[in-house]
Amino acid sequence: MQTSSGAKLDSGRVALLLLLLGVGWSFWDSPALWPLKLLVVMMHESGHALATLLTGGAVDRITLAANESGSCLSRLPSGMMAQVAVYSAGYLGSALTGAFLLLATFRFRLRRVVLGAACVWLAGMGVLYAGDSFTRAFCMGTALVLGLAAKYLPEGGVDMLNLLLATFTALYVAFDLRSDLWHGAEGSVSDAALLANVTPVPSWAWAAIWSFASLALLGIFGRWALRAAPQKNMGYGPQRLGRMR
Template structure:
């Protein structure tokens, strides 16, 4: 759902500064794991069993999610993750509003209509596409991190900061609060399963669903349901073109983000399962 612009609001600068600090703090560790193997392996050969399994899991996730998304009744099994991805979507609107000089009043999620971000100011040319493209970009990063256990641990820490920001903006909405708390609980639980090996597959699942959310949701909004208040519709009204055209463009960009995340993951993380588990034992060990 398109963000709602209002005339008054409260700036959450302290939380935003905390988010930036967390990303900066985690950045060197992510860079160390990524550049170490990129420099030593410049080809994109899928050589390790870990990479083959990861690619197979990604393909299976795409098929399973696509089926469950469209099958009546069964599609409700995706509801908790769909709410989480919608939270990413609204976070994209909110964070770009803040970064372009606006203020965020609130975020709320709706089990039928999706979500809405109430904001003040900001550059609508950026904030409107930032919902779909922001969730797709987050999804691509999660897919990239899902190729490695330690990277998945770091991704979960950065996600925690994003969740806290979303929780702050959605503090008056019970569904937003419940969704975020369940997501945090799931990530924490996965840290304690086989040195967080389960964490990377959860991170992968969320990443795939978030990467392709724009494709499926835009099809729902513009082809099946014709929702007039979609981001693409509002963007077309303000800047020209058709909602279908912008929806297709954003979907293509989302798929490209996902492909980039997969390619980067193959290039950066060739480690075997045993090596990943060994690295995980030395980075914030849980067992």
């Protein structure tokens, strides 16, 4: 397979990614996927927390709920641009995480480093910012599972777990943005609604903007990740083989 620029895509990688996307889409409402959904919600809220700290604010607590909702309670700077950055960071954080996981799995072959980093991140969020016992238990329990997977899973199993997390994160971004875009007017306080409160741009427009931006980001990084690895050139130019006289 080739892209329009002539870059070759690894057909095996593409097939595996499409398979996992199809499985995730088909079994989206399965209770078995509930822990993965909560994990992506934690990614989303972590994006808000990081943006808050980078803009000079303070994070009080992060909470997750069994109904797959989450919140990040922060003290934000008063400037509009800082608030726009913080409210947008949930969408952006989820999309960047999915894109990074695709690259880490297919392009950089980081394998256990990714799971180890996820373990440290969740444990840190649980210790520093978990706002209730449910959130803390989820963070610490999931951190333990990912840490054990990083240590004991074979390399093939680690790659599959990383890819599963990547594809599910990408799916969740699409479903999350679709919910804000089509159901944002039903009274729920979404990030798009919060952005609309501090700017003249309506919530549906913010949801549309971040939908296109997130999908474009995932597409660009996904294309890079799915490109076939270049073959190594063992020589340095044309050579004549044989004995010299």
